[in-house]
Amino acid sequence: MLLYINSDTNGRGFLSVGGNHDFQHLVNEVAAGVIDPETAVPIGERLRAKMRIDALEPDAKEHVKAEAKIAADPDKDFPIEALGSGSDYASFLQHLGVPVLDVGFGDEGDSRGVYHSRYDTFEHHSRFVDPGFVYDALLAKTIGRLVLRVVETSVPVQRASDFADAVSDYLDEVKKLADAKREKAETQAKLLRDRAFQLAADPTKSSGLPRALDRVPHIEFAQIEDAVDQLKRSAKAYDEGWRKTLWVCQTLGSRACSR
Secondary structure (H helix, E strand, C coil): CCCEEECCCCCCEEEEEEECHHHHHHHHHHHCCCECCCCCCEHHHHHHHHHHHHCCCCCCCHHHHHHHHHHCCCCCCCCCECCCCCCCCHHHHHHHCCCEEEEEEEECCCCCCCCCCCCCCHHHHHHHHCHHHHHHHHHHHHHHHHHHHHHCCCCCCCCHHHHHHHHHHHHHHHHHHHHHHHHHHHHHHHHHHCCHHHHHCCCCCCCCCCCCCCCCCCCCCHHHHHHHHHHHHHHHHHHHHHHHHHHHHHHHCHHHHCC
16 A cells, blocks of 8 residues: 655644545544644644634535534544645646645644745744744654554555545535525526616616626436445445454454465
8 A cells, every 4th residue: 555645834733634535534543642732632632623613604614514513523533625736745646546645734823925935934934833843843743653553554544435425425515516506597597687786786886787607407416326325335345344354353463464
């Protein structure tokens, strides 16, 4: 198994992890054992608190609220983020197919407007971003534990079910997005037909009509839903098979795992 662990920027604050979702449980295990220096609680526990508070913001998106509900349940793993592109991990994840974790801390150190500028210096980082390099050391400890967990295990640390659940959640988001876009377009079309924009406009000020939104067709998701259901069943069977293997390893010893 190969795993590329990336870190771009780091600062004082909260744990942030993105990557392949089948490593989500591994991240949770490590985050439960690393202590945050500001609060003296595990970094995973502090992140869960932040996720729950973020969901209270007036402009919080639906996926933020959904993740907050998961984070509030100590029996569930807090979700990690999906990765896009624009960083060193892109060539590994999107071209070579190597799984990736992108790890860092932040949201409290002041690094606004400095990244990739001439002011992005050792002095600025040590004074404003992470005084005393406390969270830089914490990042090294966190990634170090991730590496040790991966290299010292006799069985895969991935959980296919976490990946399948993430795919299912993304499908739900796409379905909701399609419905919301369709409703918005239909509402605007009716407002245009009723001349609502003209009637509501101040006649003493210049104004114009908004550009008409494209009609959003009804999309048939049945085949995708069936595929996701099959993925979840296969992932569950895979994870159960490895759990039985792990039980054999623990019961009979490590030699049994090498056969």
